[in-house]
Amino acid sequence: MKVLVTGGAGYIGSVVAQQLLDGGHSVVVYDNLSSGHLAAVPPGADFFQGDTLDRPALDAVLQGGGFDAILHFAAFIEAGESMREPGRFFRNNVTGSLTLIDAAVAHGVERFVFSSTAGVYASKDGPLTEDDPVGPASVYGATKLMVEQALEWHHRIHGLRVAILRYFNAAGATAERGEAHRPETHLIPLVLQTALGNRPQIAIFGDDYPTRDGTCIRDYIHIEDLASAHLLALAGLDNRPFMRFNLGNGAGYSVREVIETARRVTGRPIPTVVRPRRPGDPAILVASSAQIQEALGWKSVYPELEQIIESAWRWHLAHPLGYHE
Numbered sequence: 108m109k110v111l112v113t114g115g116a117g118y119i120g121s122v123v124a125q126q127l128l129d130g131g132h133s134v135v136v137y138d139n140l141s142s143g144h145l146a147a148v149p150p151g152a153d154f155f156q157g158d159t160l161d162r163p164a165l166d167a168v169l170q171g172g173g174f175d176a177i178l179h180f181a182a183f184i185e186a187g188e189s190m191r192e193p194g195r196f197f198r199n200n201v202t203g204s205l206t207l208i209d210a211a212v213a214h215g216v217e218r219f220v221f222s223s224t225a226g227v228y229a230s231k232d233g234p235l236t237e238d239d240p241v242g243p244a245s246v247y248g249a250t251k252l253m254v255e256q257a258l259e260w261h262h263r264i265h266g267l268r269v270a271i272l273r274y275f276n277a278a279g280a281t282a283e284r285g286e287a288h289r290p291e292t293h294l295i296p297l298v299l300q301t302a303l304g305n306r307p308q309i310a311i312f313g314d315d316y317p318t319r320d321g322t323c324i325r326d327y328i329h330i331e332d333l334a335s336a337h338l339l340a341l342a343g344l345d346n347r348p349f350m351r352f353n354l355g356n357g358a359g360y361s362v363r364e365v366i367e368t369a370r371r372v373t374g375r376p377i378p379t380v381v382r383p384r385r386p387g388d389p390a391i392l393v394a395s396s397a398q399i400q401e402a403l404g405w406k407s408v409y410p411e412l413e414q415i416i417e418s419a420w421r422w423h424l425a426h427p428l429g430y431h432e
Contacts, residue, residue, distance in 0.1 A: 159206055179222060272354050
């Protein structure tokens with residue numbers, strides 16, 4: 108297939124783009140490089156710098172291109188920031204996605220795989236299934252849910268084949284690609300940057316949640332496992348014209364447990380400081396991925412937190428300052 112990967116210079120998009128190339132697909136990456144890295148774009152992929160809000164630029168890429176599918180990763184992702192700048196998130200995540208969806212329909216693209224989030228759910232003391240009620244606790248989660256709803260209507264009205272994948276904390280690294288956001292807000296890379304000495308300490312935002320040690324609990328999934336699910340979903344659209352699946356390991360780890368695991372993996376002290384809770388942080392988000400396992404045969408190859416952190420640590424040791432462009 109010929110595939111357009113929006114946000115393909117980012118953490119998840121670049122790994123998916125590489126797996127698509129490895130699977131024999133033709134890949135075009137479209138990214139505005141606001142948070143992605145040109146160095147992360149896989150060799151073999153064509154690259155266009157552009158924004159999903161720019162319909163003429165999208166038309167120029169899609170026009171006469173014979174694209175079979177779009178995999179959409181381009182979004183602002185930081186939940187805390189979304190609570191400070193809601194308009195910016197609605198404009199980029201919702202309006203940008205709608206512009207892209209309209210362009211896809213106009214140019215005859217038949218398949219659309221959407222990078223969504225566990226943030227669409229309300230917190231639950233136990234693994235979340237796709238049938239659990241939604242209830243975003245942040246503007247970020249709300250923007251993703253709105254795009255999901257728009258895609259469902261485009262499926263009903265225009266016949267767009269849609270796969271929605273709700274992520275539960277992508278983590279880890281491949282040999283070539285790792286997590287390097289600007290600025291970094293995700294727990295595991297922040298912890299490892301602290302282990303490297305690039306940060307003096309790691310902040311724990313709230314230690315009074317109703318969890319086993321008072322800190323938030325999250326489900327972590329290795330980036331390669333996450334990417335492999337996208338290829339299965341893309342192929343699965345042959346027989347399933349609309350899909351919505353969770354992607355996680357079904358095991359939750361607290362912030363303190365992640366830090367302690369990182370101390371064991373790195374063998375280095377990782378100082379911590381407790382700070383107040385952040386708005387929009389649910390206490391517990393853990394996935395049940397039973398539905399995608401049953402429907403598409405997806406299986407996690409790296410289910411253990413230690414494996415995930417070890418892969419990330421190897422990448423951070425090799426790239427202590429992230430990508431160099």
